[in-house]
Amino acid sequence: MNRQGPGHGAVSRRTLVRGMAAAGTLAGIGMPFVARAAEPIRIGFPTPVTGPFGAEAKDQIRSAELAVKQFNEAGGLNGRMAELLVRDDKLNPGEAATRTLELIEKDRAHFIVGALSSAVQLSVNEITRSRKVLYISISQSDTINEAKDFSRHTFHEALNPHMTTAAVAKHAFKKGTRVAYLAADYAYGHEMLRGFKRAAAAIGAETAGEILHPFGAPDYSTFMPRLRAMRPDILCICNFGRDQANSIKQANDFGLKKASKIVVPVLLHNQRLAGGADAFAGVVGASNYYWGLEETVPTAKAFNDAFRAAYAGAVPTDYGAYGYTAVRSLLMAVQAAGDTDTDKVIAALEALKYDVAKGPESYRSCDHQAIQSVLVTESKPKSEMKGEVDLFRILEVEPGAEAMLRTCDELGHRA
Amino acid sequence: MNPEFFDLELIAMQLFSGVALGAVFVMLALGLSIIFGMLGIVNFAHGHVFMVGAYAGVFVMERTGSFWAALLFGPLMVGALGLVIERFLIRPLAGRSPDDPLLLTFGLGYVLVEGVRILFGSDGLPFATPEELSGVADLGIGFFPIYRLFVVGVVALVLVALWYGLERTRLGLIVRAGARDPEILRVLGIDIQRLWMWVFGLGIALAALGGVLAAPMRSVNPEMGTVVLGEAFAVTVIGGMGSLMGSVVAGLLVGIVVSMTALFAPEMASIAMFAFMALVLLVRPQGLFGKPGLGV
Numbered sequence: 001m002n003r004q005g006p007g008h009g010a011v012s013r014r015t016l017v018r019g020m021a022a023a024g025t026l027a028g029i030g031m032p033f034v035a036r037a038a039e040p041i042r043i044g045f046p047t048p049v050t051g052p053f054g055a056e057a058k059d060q061i062r063s064a065e066l067a068v069k070q071f072n073e074a075g076g077l078n079g080r081m082a083e084l085l086v087r088d089d090k091l092n093p094g095e096a097a098t099r100t101l102e103l104i105e106k107d108r109a110h111f112i113v114g115a116l117s118s119a120v121q122l123s124v125n126e127i128t129r130s131r132k133v134l135y136i137s138i139s140q141s142d143t144i145n146e147a148k149d150f151s152r153h154t155f156h157e158a159l160n161p162h163m164t165t166a167a168v169a170k171h172a173f174k175k176g177t178r179v180a181y182l183a184a185d186y187a188y189g190h191e192m193l194r195g196f197k198r199a200a201a202a203i204g205a206e207t208a209g210e211i212l213h214p215f216g217a218p219d220y221s222t223f224m225p226r227l228r229a230m231r232p233d234i235l236c237i238c239n240f241g242r243d244q245a246n247s248i249k250q251a252n253d254f255g256l257k258k259a260s261k262i263v264v265p266v267l268l269h270n271q272r273l274a275g276g277a278d279a280f281a282g283v284v285g286a287s288n289y290y291w292g293l294e295e296t297v298p299t300a301k302a303f304n305d306a307f308r309a310a311y312a313g314a315v316p317t318d319y320g321a322y323g324y325t326a327v328r329s330l331l332m333a334v335q336a337a338g339d340t341d342t343d344k345v346i347a348a349l350e351a352l353k354y355d356v357a358k359g360p361e362s363y364r365s366c367d368h369q370a371i372q373s374v375l376v377t378e379s380k381p382k383s384e385m386k387g388e389v390d391l392f393r394i395l396e397v398e399p400g401a402e403a404m405l406r407t408c409d410e411l412g413h414r415a
Numbered sequence: 416m417n418p419e420f421f422d423l424e425l426i427a428m429q430l431f432s433g434v435a436l437g438a439v440f441v442m443l444a445l446g447l448s449i450i451f452g453m454l455g456i457v458n459f460a461h462g463h464v465f466m467v468g469a470y471a472g473v474f475v476m477e478r479t480g481s482f483w484a485a486l487l488f489g490p491l492m493v494g495a496l497g498l499v500i501e502r503f504l505i506r507p508l509a510g511r512s513p514d515d516p517l518l519l520t521f522g523l524g525y526v527l528v529e530g531v532r533i534l535f536g537s538d539g540l541p542f543a544t545p546e547e548l549s550g551v552a553d554l555g556i557g558f559f560p561i562y563r564l565f566v567v568g569v570v571a572l573v574l575v576a577l578w579y580g581l582e583r584t585r586l587g588l589i590v591r592a593g594a595r596d597p598e599i600l601r602v603l604g605i606d607i608q609r610l611w612m613w614v615f616g617l618g619i620a621l622a623a624l625g626g627v628l629a630a631p632m633r634s635v636n637p638e639m640g641t642v643v644l645g646e647a648f649a650v651t652v653i654g655g656m657g658s659l660m661g662s663v664v665a666g667l668l669v670g671i672v673v674s675m676t677a678l679f680a681p682e683m684a685s686i687a688m689f690a691f692m693a694l695v696l697l698v699r700p701q702g703l704f705g706k707p708g709l710g711v
Contacts, residue, residue: 052638055538185682214685218633218642221436222677222684225428225557245539245634253544253560253632255551274634276541 041082041340043068043327044103044112046124048091052242053116055270059320060138061086064113066310067327067356077334084327085109091116093123100127110340113326115139116319118188125154134342134349136330138322140164140266142191145367145405147412152346155368157326161188162406164265164286165195167374167398172234172263172284175204180232180260182223182247184239185212192238192265208232213239213247220247224254235260244268245275252279267377269317272391281381286374289321289358290392293375303357315389321357328356329363329370361400366408372400428557429678430671435563437670438570442628443643444650444662445573446621452657453594453614456505456516461622462644463524468493468626469635470531473540482545482631486569490624497619501612524640531637539636548631566628573624574663581659590614649692655705665703 045064047057064084072081085107089096096115103109104127112128112135115121121139128135129151136155143149144156173179179200183189193210200207208230211223227235235256237247244264251262267285294301303324307316316324333348334340353362361372377392385391398404447461458464471489476482500523508515544562551558581587590610593600597607626640633639650669654661669688676687695703 052537052636054532055536212682214682216642217685218639219436219439221563221632222429222432222674223681225425225432226678226681228557229422229425242539242634242636242638249634250632253549253551253562255558255560270538274539274541274636276543276634278543279541 038076038080041077041080041331041334042107042109042111043082043084043330044100044107044109045084045086045114045323046089046096046099046103046112046120047086047114047323048116048120049086049088051091053091056116056317056319059270059317060114060116060323062311062314063307063316063320063323064327066306067324067331069310070306070328071331077338077340082331082334089115089120089124091120093119096120097123097127100124101131104128104131104133109133110342111136111330111345113138113323113330118143122149125149125151128153132342134330134345136326138319138326140188142195143187145369145411147367147414150367150411150413152368153342155349155363155370157329157370158322159286159288159372159374160369160405161191161195161265162198163374163404165192166199166404167376167396168263168265168284168286169196169199169203169205170398171376171396172261173200173203173205177203177205177234178208178230178232179205179234179236180208180227180230181210181236181238182220182227182251183210183212183237184215184243186215188240189215189238195265196236196238205234213243215239216243218246220250221254224251224256227251228254228256228259232260234263236263238265240266241268241271242274245271245279248283249275249279257282267379267392268319269389269391270319272379277380277382277385277391280379283379284376284395285379286376287318287392288372288375289316289318289325290375290377290394291315291389292392292394293358293397296397297357297359299355299357299359316357325357325361325370329354329361332356359397359400364402364405364408366413367405367411369405371402371405374398374400374404424556426678428554428559429674431554431556431559433671433674434667435559435567435670436674437667438567439625439629439666440646440650440669441663441666442566442570442573442621442625443647444654444666445577445659446618446625447647447651448654448657448659448662449621450615450618451651452659453590454505454611455513456520456615458618459517459521459644460524460527461520461647462640462642463527464493464497464619464622464640465626465629465643465647466635466637466640467496467527467531468623469542469630469639470535470540470626471623472627472630473535473542473635476542482548485630486624486627489627490620493623493626494616494620497616498612500619501615505615506608506612524644528637528640535637537637539634542630542635544631562631566632569624569628573621577659646688649688652702653692653695655702658702658704658706661702661704 047060049057068082068084087099089099115124116139118139118141121137134153136157138158140158142160142162181193183193262283264285267287272280291304294304332354333345333352337344337348349363350365359373361370363370375394376396378395380393450456450458468489471492472485475485475488505516548562548565550561552561593607593610600607650665654665672687672691673684677684
């Protein structure tokens with residue numbers, strides 16, 4: 001921290017301004033020369049910087065920046081540096097499409113990585129597909145793996161609903177368990193519900209009933225009497241973000257957590273912080289990453305340490321970590337290809353085996369879904385937390401395997 | 416159709432949930448209705464004031480550790496902000512088109528959201544249910560959170576206090592007269608501007624109180640006011656813009672409509688409110704308790 005007196009501050013500010021002007025002039029002269037020497041590797045990064053997922057987006061950016069920094073510090077691609085071009089997609093599919101087009105045409109981005117909402121990622125994918133630009137999506141979606149939305153330029157580093165629900169169900173459901181579902185009435189909720197019911201059928205769990213709630217509902221009290229009347233062993237809440245925090249909180253208020261176990265498809269770091277330890281205690285869900293993985297996975301430790309060093313001791317979050325795993329895998333492929341040529345990098349990504357934060361990962365060739373571990377986690381009660389960010393207990397690490405994905409055939413990919 | 420729908424206890428419980436939800440809606444509509452009824456201003460920042468109220472609650476709670484302090488000082492702080500807003504933003508627009516205050520409050524809503532994002536971050540904050548009010552009560556027909564029963568009680572208290580203040584005190588008489596005929600009051604030597612400022616502050620404080628009450632039920636986040644604004648307007652319009660009685664009856668009715676819809680067609684629960692509004696407006700364009708031609 002800078003602790004200078006006001007007088008000193010005034011002088012140093014003047015010096016600073018002068019210094020900045022000089023540096024600016026130098027950079028102005030220097031830049032074109034550097035650009036001629038080695039054109040940077042430009043990674044376009046649309047993400048919802050403003051709006052309700054702003055904090056999540058900032059975590060993504062910080063992780064992605066870290067991956068870029070590490071690549072450059074290691075010498076880049078034979079001295080060719082990478083740079084991240086962050087654009088605000090405002091959580092809006094139209095805005096995202098416009099920004100992505102600009103990134104490709106005006107800023108001449110070589111690759112696109114990003115997007116957080118499923119609708120937004122599909123609109124980014126539309127653009128990159130038609131412009132034949134490589135896109136690595138870092139938001140959960142099942143449809144992006146299916147043949148109709150797929151192109152060889154599309155990669156999906158995030159988990160998908162099918163994977164997370166299967167892992168959670170495998171851990172939480174038993175034969176004969178009665179499961180009640182409260183699901184958000186839109187694509188994400190439907191996909192999660194479908195995933196859980198598919199897994200439940202295989203395990204032999206019973207469906208006690210299901211309720212679809214309107215997307216973005218602030219009050220869930222009117223659904224509670226019926227959910228209670230279903231007398232479930234497990235209450236499975238399939239929604240995201242604020243809806244998740246609010247519905248878990250209210251289910252808890254109505255005493256449903258005492259009567260049944262609460263299970264969610266995706267347990268989010270930031271929503272747990274917003275919802276509080278009491279409301280979430282004992283809730284079980286899945287995630288792609290939790291910093292506590294560092295106790296068993298060396299690459300997680302390395303990632304956390306680098307992140308802590310770069311961002312004043314903060315730890316990476318689940319959705320934030322996607323920024324790192326996606327950009328790292330991309331830059332590793334660029335390194336392997338020795339070039340930014342799209343076709344060469346696609347081939348390199350398809351062949352890539354990488355372990356950068358959470359154990360081994362690779363992209364399946366038919367749908368470019370990242371085969372990776374799924375973490376099953378449980379939210380700790382306040383009494384067991386050792387610190388502010390000691391949020392979850394890892395119950396299980398479901399190792400990455402093709403068996404946890406839907407088959408290429410089922411997704412409509414012809415061999 | 417599932418047999419559970421015909422379970423009488425479930426239906427009774429659902430009705431009760433509707434009334435409790437209705438109490439929240441009444442709280443939301445009150446401030447909006449008072450500000451419109453007395454000042455003729457459509458406050459488009461109402462939902463955002465509700466959100467600011469929740470944050471003010473968090474702020475006080477973090478410093479004092481007491482929910483009761485948050486419940487008292489949160490609304491007072493925001494109400495004071497309301498006085499400032501009336502004095503320096505609304506008052507200069509007096510005599511201009513009625514659209515001007517509407518646009519002003521609309522913009523103000525955005526400023527409040529961004530302001531809160533800058534101060535508290537965009538992710539939302541936890542707000543635990545106060546220890547002494549957590550847990551569930553057995554109503555005989557089913558279980559209900561004690562905190563929600565408490566909210567119903569607070570709303571009832573606020574209603575009694577408002578009724579007494581407006582109908583039984585001299586100040587209330589002046590306020591009601593001021594809403595009817597400000598000219599005459601001015602002639603009688605009453606500082607009507609000052610009166611309006613206090614009424615506006617009261618409306619804002621009521622919205623903020625709604626926010627503090629909602630905080631332990633919902634997580635506190637910068638966008639929590641956006642949905643609430645639509646709900647508050649639906650209730651106010653159904654009741655009749657500016658009618659306090661209308662806010663109360665419409666709030667409870669809407670709660671019951673939403674709750675019964677949630678039982679039979681849960682995915683329609685939030686649309687039900689607006690369908691009900693459309694129905695009421697078809698039959699009574701001025702709302703249930705509204706006076707025709709009140710400039711709506």
